[in-house]
Every structure is written in structure tokens, then in C-alpha cells.
Amino acid sequence: MNTVTKKLRIELIKSIQATFEVSRSIQSLKWKEGSLPEVQRIRSVKNERGQKINGNRSLKPYRRPETGSERNRLWTQKRSLGCMTREYLLLYAMLLGKAYSTVESKCKEDNYPCIYGMSVILEKHFPDKSCPIGMDEINEWVKGGPAPQLVEEAA
Numbered sequence: 001m002n003t004v005t006k007k008l009r010i011e012l013i014k015s016i017q018a019t020f021e022v023s024r025s026i027q028s029l030k031w032k033e034g035s036l037p038e039v040q041r042i043r044s045v046k047n048e049r050g051q052k053i054n055g056n057r058s059l060k061p062y063r064r065p066e067t068g069s070e071r072n073r074l075w076t077q078k079r080s081l082g083c084m085t086r087e088y089l090l091l092y093a094m095l096l097g098k099a100y101s102t103v104e105s106k107c108k109e110d111n112y113p114c115i116y117g118m119s120v121i122l123e124k125h126f127p128d129k130s131c132p133i134g135m136d137e138i139n140e141w142v143k144g145g146p147a148p149q150l151v152e153e154a155a
Helices: 003-030 036-044 056-062 065-095 115-124 135-142
Strands: none
Touching: 003 065, 003 115, 036 056, 065 115, 115 135
16 A cells, blocks of 8 residues: 555544534534433334334423524535535545445435545645646546556555
8 A cells, every 4th residue: 555545544534533523512502511422212112013203393492592603614624524525435436436426326316525635635645746646547446447557666
């Protein structure tokens, strides 16, 4: 595995960890202090068919509406991190030689990844902007072409 792929993997892991941290922050702001076990108990009650009995209205007394604006900001940050993580995952799969159709087999046509964002991430890992894979190669891969290969770097 060459150094660019290793660096991408490290960045991918950091991005995933950052997303989890934001998720934890959202959950800690959503519920009143010490009420999470009770919320989990209420959510777990089901009828004989396995359907939930209690709806969101039963959880209202445990929520913290005063943190709504902060949670909204965190959700926006989480969505942004999610898009970036997707781009890292796709680049990593591409550099490993995977076909796009196997990585995202059920992606809708209007939800294709940001080719520009992927190329910016890839260029960031090359000195002097000498990235051998451009937007055209990435776009061709997304449309079903073969995965572009990096030349092995000298150690």
C-alpha cells in the first residue's frame, strides 16, 4: 500500500471519529440530565406484534428544547462531515481498485458523489500539485470505468 493510500486511510479514520464525536454531542444535548435510561426504557416498550407502543409525544418531558439551536448547528456539522467521509471512503476504495458500482451499488442517479471534492482531497496528499489522477479519471470511475491506479512511490 503506497503512502497516499495510507494517508487517506488515516484521514478517513479521523473523519469517522469526528462524526461520532458530533453524534455524541447531539445526544448529550437532546435529553435532560440523567433521563437517558428512562428514554431508552420508554422506546423499548413494544406490543405483541413488535411495534412500538410509545411515540415521540411520550418523550417530550425528557427533551431539552433550549438546546435546539446548538443541536441544529451540530447536525449541520455532522452532515458536512458525512459528505466528506463519503468522499474519503470512495477515494480509498478507488485507490484499492474497487469498482464504483460495487462500492455504492444502490446509489440513486441524483446522489452521485462530488467529483470536485474528491479531487481536492486527493490533490491535498500530493506535493507540488502533481496528482496523477484528475477529475476526469474520477468521473470516469464513477460512471463505470476502471479504477485509476497510482504509481508506487519510492519509500
